[in-house]
Amino acid sequence: xxxxxxxxxxxxxxxxxxxxxxxxxxxxxxxxxxxxxxxxxxxxxxxxxxxxxxxxxxxxxxxxxxxxxxxxxxxxxxxxxxxxxxxxxxxxxxxxxxxxxxxxxxxxxxxxxxxxxxxxxxxxxxxxxxxxxxxxxxxxxxxxxxxxxxxxxxxxxxxxxxxxxxxxxxxxxxxxxxxxxxxxxxxxxxxxxxxxxxxxxxxxxxxxxxxxxxxxxxxxxxxxxxxxxxxxxxxxxxxxxxxxxxxxxxxxxxxxxxxxxxxxxxxxxxxxxxxxxxxxxxxxxxxxxxxxxxxxxxxxxxxxxxxxxxxxxxxx
Ligand code: AVI
Numbered sequence: 001x002x003x004x005x006x007x008x009x010x011x012x013x014x015x016x017x018x019x020x021x022x023x024x025x026x027x028x029x030x031x032x033x034x035x036x037x038x039x040x041x042x043x044x045x046x047x048x049x050x051x052x053x054x055x056x057x058x059x060x061x062x063x064x065x066x067x068x069x070x071x072x073x074x075x076x077x078x079x080x081x082x083x084x085x086x087x088x089x090x091x092x093x094x095x096x097x098x099x100x101x102x103x104x105x106x107x108x109x110x111x112x113x114x115x116x117x118x119x120x121x122x123x124x125x126x127x128x129x130x131x132x133x134x135x136x137x138x139x140x141x142x143x144x145x146x147x148x149x150x151x152x153x154x155x156x157x158x159x160x161x162x163x164x165x166x167x168x169x170x171x172x173x174x175x176x177x178x179x180x181x182x183x184x185x186x187x188x189x190x191x192x193x194x195x196x197x198x199x200x201x202x203x204x205x206x207x208x209x210x211x212x213x214x215x216x217x218x219x220x221x222x223x224x225x226x227x228x229x230x231x232x233x234x235x236x237x238x239x240x241x242x243x244x245x246x247x248x249x250x251x252x253x254x255x256x257x258x259x260x261x262x263x264x265x266x267x268x269x270x271x272x273x274x275x276x277x278x279x280x281x282x283x284x285x286x287x288x289x290x291x292x293x294x295x296x297x298x299x300x301x302x303x304x305x306x307x308x309x310x311x312x313x314x315x316x
Contacts, residue, residue, distance in 0.1 A: 002011020004215065012224040020221055022219070024266050033163050033249075035276035036213060038220050041308035044213040049089075051209055053201040056159055059091075059309040060189045064091055064157070065293040067302040067311050068098030074300050074313055075185050076100045080147040082180060084137045086110065089119040091157050093124055095187070103129040107137045140178040144304045151179040159191035162246070162280040165168060166290065169280075170217070177316050184316045186296055193281040194308050196240045203247045203279065211236035214249055214276055223289055227261040237273065245286075249277040 016035055023031040037045065040122050049057035063064060066241045077100035085091060086108035096104060104121060108114040111134045118132035136143045143152070154176050161169050176186060203210055213239040221227040250273035258267050268274070287310055296314035303310045 005214050007230075012262075017225055020261060021226060021264060024261065028275055029268070029273065031217065035220065036217055037110070038216075038224075039254065041213060041216050041220065044209060044216060046088075047209050048205075048213060050238040051202075051205045051207065052286060053076060053205045054210075055198070055202060056189075056191050056309055058282055058305070059246070059304050059310065060157060060159075061091055061094070063189075063302050063304055063309060063311050064094045067300075067313075068094060070300060070302075071095070071313055072099040072188060075099060076151075078150065079153040079185070080105060080143075081153050081155055082147075083106065084176065085156070085158070085160060086113040086117045088156075089114060089157065092117075092121060095155060096121070096125055096128065099153070101128065101153070103131060103147050103148060105131045105133055105135045105143060107135050107141060109134070109136045137179070138172055138175065140175045143179065150214045152184040152284065154180050154184060154188075157189040157311075159189050161188060161204070161277075161290075162191050162282070163278060164280070165278065166280065169290060173291065177295040180316065182204075182316070185299075186291075186314045186316075187290070188312050188314070189281070189289045190305070190310050190312060191281050192287070192308055192310055193245060194306075195284050198308075199240055199247055199281070200238055202265040203249060211250075217276055218251065218270065221261055225262045228259045229261070230257060230259065233257055234274075237277060244280070245282070246278045246280040250275050250277075254294065271306040284310070 019032055023029060026114035048054050055060055060151045079101055080103040082105045084107055087106040106114060106118055114132045114134055118130050122130040131144045131146060147151050164172060215231055218229045218231045218234060233254050234251045237253055239248050241248050253268045253270055254272045255270045291298055291314050297316045298312050301310060
């Protein structure tokens with residue numbers, strides 16, 4: 001490419017276009033959080049996980065180190081570990097190294113991340129069959145034939161379940177149960193309710209990384225959907241909604257604004273917001289009820305000394 005030629009914009013996913021146009025037209029305005037994770041958004045999320053204020057990742061990682069011998073005892077050897085998400089984190093090797101699995105199946109909708117992280121895992125565990133599956137795990141999936149007959153251990157760390165409304169979370173847990181089959185177990189990370197003084201900074205850090213992560217959604221819209229959103233006129237907001245037991249992230253317009261996306265015009269008034277994410281937090285009992293509603297019976301539970309995060313092992 002000559003240096004005068006602009007790079008072609010990435011081909012927009014039609015589902016992204018549809019979600020953004022519908023989300024900007026509805027009231028209150030809301031865009032699903034799944035669209036945060038383009039390459040830049042995924043990099044920013046990795047940065048978030050290392051922030052001093054963002055306690056979930058380091059708390060869950062420490063918990064996993066502590067829990068894995070007992071998880072190994074409760075689930076026995078020879079299970080196929082099925083991870084919902086690409087497994088790019090440091091947590092997967094802790095589990096795989098501790099439980100003598102028969103195979104590892106990471107499932108992710110993004111083929112690129114999936115292949116990269118599967119290749120990394122394969123290097124770390126050269127004799128373990130690693131069978132990446134490109135699929136939307138929000139729906140029941142058909143696992144690779146090579147793991148037929150092996151009992152499954154689902155792995156869903158990071159409290160990603162918290163990004164779903166409780167009803168959708170129950171549907172997902174049921175879909176996982178369907179995908180994993182008879183005799184399956186599930187190891188899931190769930191973030192707990194805690195003081196607002198801890199929760200809000202975790203989603204509104206001093207360095208502004210979470211703000212950049214939130215604003216990247218608008219930049220992605222501009223990049224991929226020919227948007228003219230004046231990103232600098234939006235501010236990141238993280239608020240605790242006690243009634244719904246969740247942190248909400250919003251992008252608030254600082255003044256009256258007009259812009260276009262994919263040829264359509266939109267207006268937003270000063271102080272109005274676009275709701276971009278929910279991160280639900282569960283109490284001890286609430287987490288167990290959620291799992292039971294999703295068809296899973298808890299058989300083991302680990303939490304840190306402050307009770308900030310829980311790892312739960314459940315069986316179908
Ligand atoms: C991926 N998910 C569990 C994160 C969370 O904590 O809800 C996403 C996130 N949003 C802002 N910070 C982190």
